Amino acid sequence: MAGKKILNITKLIIYILIFILLIGFIYEKQAEKQTLKKFPAPGEMVNLNGDILHVNIKGEGSPIVVIESGSGSWSIDWFKVQNTLSKYATVVTYDRAGYGWSSRSSKPRTGDQIVNDLHDLLRAKDLKGPIILVGHSLGGLYTRLYVQKFPDDISGVVLIDSTPIDFNSKLSQINPKSAHKFHKASEQNNNIAAFLSRFGVTRIIAKSLELNEFPTEIRELKSELAVQSKFYLTINEEINYTSQLKEKLQGKSFNDIPLTVITHSKPTDFTKFGFTGEENKTIEDHFQTMQRELSNLSNDSSFVIAKNSGHNIMFENPEIITKEIKKMIIKQKLK
Template sequence: MRDTKTKKQKAMRIIKNITISLISIILLLAIIGLIYERSAQKQALNEYPAPGKLVQVDENTLHIHSKGNKKPTVVIESGLGSWSLSWDEVQKEVSKYATVVTYDRAGLGWSTEGHTSRTGDQVITELNALLKKTGYEGPYIFIGHSMGGLYTQLYASKYPDEVAGMILVDTRPPNFENEFPEMKENYANQAEQMKLYKFLSNFGIVRLLSGGAIHPGYSEESKLINQAIGFQGASFDAIRNEMLAMDEVDQEVLAIESLPDVPVIVISHGIPEDMSEMGLSNDQVEQSWQMYQQKLADSFKVSQLLIAEDSRHNIMLEQPEIIIESTKEMMEQLNLQ
């Protein structure tokens, strides 16, 4: 009996020691991860400082970057969770005959987030203030991709005299996820996953594993910048806030009463995304998406619909030349070249 009790006590001590050792190892790894991530963040900003200006707008510090010095000014509005780096090729080429302005919405890229509201009105009010503070004068030609296409329409509605033309690149249809419940559920899950990504990013885990998540359309240098700057904790907060505001942005767009009578070029992808993992019919999703692009083009007096035959959704990375040529064409239409 005594031997049995002694054996149990010995076993418990071993288990206790193993548990303490495992906890110590986990804590040590967490501390190492924290130190690594803080060091990596400082190194990233030293190696890849913001190429443009950092401007205080209300509670946020926003990064704005321009190339070129000719009129008109072309303003680029990125899609959900995306930022200025995605537009390097378009900005480089279009800046040969215009001033091209890209910027990072709050919390993305080199911008910091203070004001967490990401309604469409908040986003475009911040952009308007940013353009005014930095002295870029309109009327502008706007290029808006995906959610950026919705923000662009909201900007044109609120500031009609400041918009000379719009290039709407694979604009996300308002209420699109409500049409497909599986997609809406998937987006809700992704928004919650951003909390986990932010937590893991504190320990450098996301940074170490981020290489495979970067679109192959980026240049090699841009891939390095994306990995260094684009996977910080604040980015995941910003993406989550933008995702949570999608329904409200949709309602804002659907409530638009009028848009300025300006030329519009709608560009849609030619290669469908695979939605089968969500349990959706690719044909149904694609048909709904393309119907909206046609409807969008038809809603303007002077417009055309172009198909980027060799591209999926990220046309600025996969077929940037169609956006570059469309910008030239619009400038010719407006007699601005």
């Protein structure tokens, strides 16, 4: 008798959980629809072989500035840079598949696929160059691969706090245990967030956060658009292919293509992953050395430190980005 009672209670709990998940699922789907009404895509939606990509084109004339965002970042993060530079040239921002207003893709998020997507997108909009390609963080690796695959399209490159090829191995040399924690924490957190976001939990949590790392103009948008499961899954899918991407870039250079490297001045805090304060300083020293070494990719390069800025320079010091890209634009217009 007692066993039957326990079984009935267990069934009731399961039914309640299923009901709660169902309500959460319906809530999330409705919220996603409302978000798109509240924050419609500022640019155009382009169908690329079944994948729907969002591209935002502002300004006119040559050269064409194309911005490749970092991991978990998309077109809206560059609104300050794009609005300023569009007075001088055509400026293109877009959302890689899975981010922002773009649909998630069933295709593997390899470097080659992402670079081909961008190339096809630019062709679809008849944007054939010359192109100044700008890459931030992980986007810097995609930028380097794009130059490798389509060098004739490129008239200049700007790498902004670009991910160094050997950075992960350096972390492992400094503290293997903390390096492993650093890599696994992001993957695990994204997987949990992706699951919870299907039922509206991530959206509810995001509403209670201040999101001070983002400019006030886009905080509400980010809190509602960056809480879908596609967002978190895409971050992990891209990261899973970075080792393969880095292998393709070993020993490759830009030759004479003009290059500007911009890096942060405020160190990233790795102590939350178990690194000591001294190890954090060593990590920063290695990162800055690697940033300077990026200048060697081109025979025509410059190196710039963004004052009072951490990794997200497009938020903390967008003026230095626009200044350096504008220099490149003017130089090319005078040729």
